[in-house]
Amino acid sequence: MAATFAAAPSSSVLRLLVSNPARDPSSGLKNAFFGVSLGLSSKRSSAPLVKMSLRSDGNIGGEHREKETSVSAVAEDLADRLDDLSLDLELVEREPGMATILTSFGNSFDPYEALSTPLYQTSTFKQPSATTNGPYDYTRSGNPTRDVLQSLMAKLEKADQAFCFTSGMAALAAVTHLVEAGQEIVAGDDIYGGSDRLLSRVVPKRGVIVKRVNTSNVNEVASAISPLTKLVWLESPTNPRQQITVISKIAEIAHSYGALVMVDNSIMSPVLSQPLELGADIVMHSATKFISGHSDLMAGILAVKGESLAKEIAFLQNAEGSGLSPFDCWLCLRGIKTMALRVEKQQANAQKIAEFLSTHPRVKQVNYVGLPGHPGRSLHFSQAKGAGSVLSFLTGSLALSEHIVQSTKYFSITVSFGSVKSLISLPCFMSHASIPASVRKARGLTDDLVRISVGIEDIEDLIADLDQAIRSGPA
Numbered sequence: 001m002a003a004t005f006a007a008a009p010s011s012s013v014l015r016l017l018v019s020n021p022a023r024d025p026s027s028g029l030k031n032a033f034f035g036v037s038l039g040l041s042s043k044r045s046s047a048p049l050v051k052m053s054l055r056s057d058g059n060i061g062g063e064h065r066e067k068e069t070s071v072s073a074v075a076e077d078l079a080d081r082l083d084d085l086s087l088d089l090e091l092v093e094r095e096p097g098m099a100t101i102l103t104s105f106g107n108s109f110d111p112y113e114a115l116s117t118p119l120y121q122t123s124t125f126k127q128p129s130a131t132t133n134g135p136y137d138y139t140r141s142g143n144p145t146r147d148v149l150q151s152l153m154a155k156l157e158k159a160d161q162a163f164c165f166t167s168g169m170a171a172l173a174a175v176t177h178l179v180e181a182g183q184e185i186v187a188g189d190d191i192y193g194g195s196d197r198l199l200s201r202v203v204p205k206r207g208v209i210v211k212r213v214n215t216s217n218v219n220e221v222a223s224a225i226s227p228l229t230k231l232v233w234l235e236s237p238t239n240p241r242q243q244i245t246v247i248s249k250i251a252e253i254a255h256s257y258g259a260l261v262m263v264d265n266s267i268m269s270p271v272l273s274q275p276l277e278l279g280a281d282i283v284m285h286s287a288t289k290f291i292s293g294h295s296d297l298m299a300g301i302l303a304v305k306g307e308s309l310a311k312e313i314a315f316l317q318n319a320e321g322s323g324l325s326p327f328d329c330w331l332c333l334r335g336i337k338t339m340a341l342r343v344e345k346q347q348a349n350a351q352k353i354a355e356f357l358s359t360h361p362r363v364k365q366v367n368y369v370g371l372p373g374h375p376g377r378s379l380h381f382s383q384a385k386g387a388g389s390v391l392s393f394l395t396g397s398l399a400l401s402e403h404i405v406q407s408t409k410y411f412s413i414t415v416s417f418g419s420v421k422s423l424i425s426l427p428c429f430m431s432h433a434s435i436p437a438s439v440r441k442a443r444g445l446t447d448d449l450v451r452i453s454v455g456i457e458d459i460e461d462l463i464a465d466l467d468q469a470i471r472s473g474p475a
Contacts, residue, residue: 098156098271099340105152109144117148119330141318145326149333156270157283159303161310163317164324164332168266168286169194171300174316175262175282179230181207186224187233188215189443190241193432195264199233215250216243216376222253229259234280237380239267240392240427240451241444242367244376247383251279260309266290267417271343273384281305289418292335293342297328342420342456346389349462350454356463357393362470365394389454390417392427394446400473401426401448407469410457417453422462427451
């Protein structure tokens with residue numbers, strides 16, 4: 001380990017750069033780090049100390065060693081530099097990682113400091129007096145349990161505020177109410193079936209114009225955006241064909257017309273992607289998926305940038321009565337604690353399954369951005385931390401695909417994704433069935449498409465299960 005002192009003249013900040021050449025990223029010590037803290041006030045300190053800490057948190061074992069030693073030369077050198085340069089010290093606090101935030105995010109309002117956020121299962125709150133309102137009055141308008149979840153989601157998405165809804169579709173419906181009659185929504189043509197139904201059969205009845213485009217083609221999106229465009233609706237990767245969108249570029253174009261950009265980030269989760277950092281104004285999650293993770297509740301999240309937009313969403317949440325119930329908020333807070341751990345395991349399993357399927361002689365095509373041959377792989381990893389755990393594949397035969405779905409033992413046949421349990425389905429007959437067959441065909445959604453949401457089971461069991469289902473299918 002080597003320490004280097006460097007002063008940036010323009011910033012008047014002295015930085016301590018610590019390098020660790022011994023750290024090997026390929027080793028199992030993913031969370032290993034070295035820390036150094038200097039205890040001194042000036043070069044006149046009589047006993048300057050350097051406290052050095054080495055902690056290795058590997059998958060197995062792990063060790064923690066600390067020692068304090070007098071390192072006069074290092075301390076005196078640092079003190080000399082401080083005195084000679086007359087610099088102000090800037091203390092930069094290390095930003096905690098996702099898993100740390102999820103397990104340590106607290107409820108400061110609880111006088112008993114319970115580790116689990118209390119469930120305020122009430123519809124109303126007693127007020128201080130006949131003419132004075134307390135912080136809460138009616139749960140539709142606000143609830144302490146909901147506020148904890150909303151605050152946590154805002155932190156995870158680096159948003160100004162976040163809002164919890166009764167479902168992902170309730171959250172999306174609220175966003176569409178930001179668009180007035182005569183204005184436009186530009187949306188992807190390969191999106192979740194429920195979103196497609198909302199945009200094609202509900203929103204137009206209010207006089208809103210909906211344009212559908214291939215969002216993986218920036219030029220096509222740019223051509224569709226006009227001065228009338230109020231909202232650009234994106235998914236990346238798309239569900240279920242795994243197309244990738246250049247979020248930052250589209251956001252730049254949309255903002256030049258004064259339009260908002262919303263990204264449905266359900267398929268990625270906050271663990272793998274933060275679209276607000278890429279220029280989006282609104283991030284939506286179906287918290288039914290990875291955020292809660294256990295297939296035991298329905299919830300939607302909107303995380304937004306800007307005070308004005310946050311006020312609009314808060315008004316809609318209250319006016320439409322679509323705020324998430326206290327109990328579902330509590331359940332979600334319980335499930336979210338393990339989100340980082342779950343997503344990591346699910347993604348690792350999905351990568352191995354995708355690699356297995358891509359070499360199987362009876363599989364024609366695998367749609368998974370984690371595979372080296374995916375056309376959007378490079379772009380995706382420039383704006384996300386991982387490939388996720390949802391993938392799809394084609395067999396070229398509806399009979400074979402149907403057999404595969406019905407013959408697996410560890411994959412449950414159902415809609416949705418993001419659960420600890422592995423799921424399998426034929427999207428054209430389930431999640432995307434509401435899209436007319438002719439439209440599905442034009443968008444490349446064929447009946448033989450199989451979608452898999454990979455869970456946390458042992459990977460050997462999942463691969464063996466898929467293999468037997470594929471091999472035993474009709475020729």
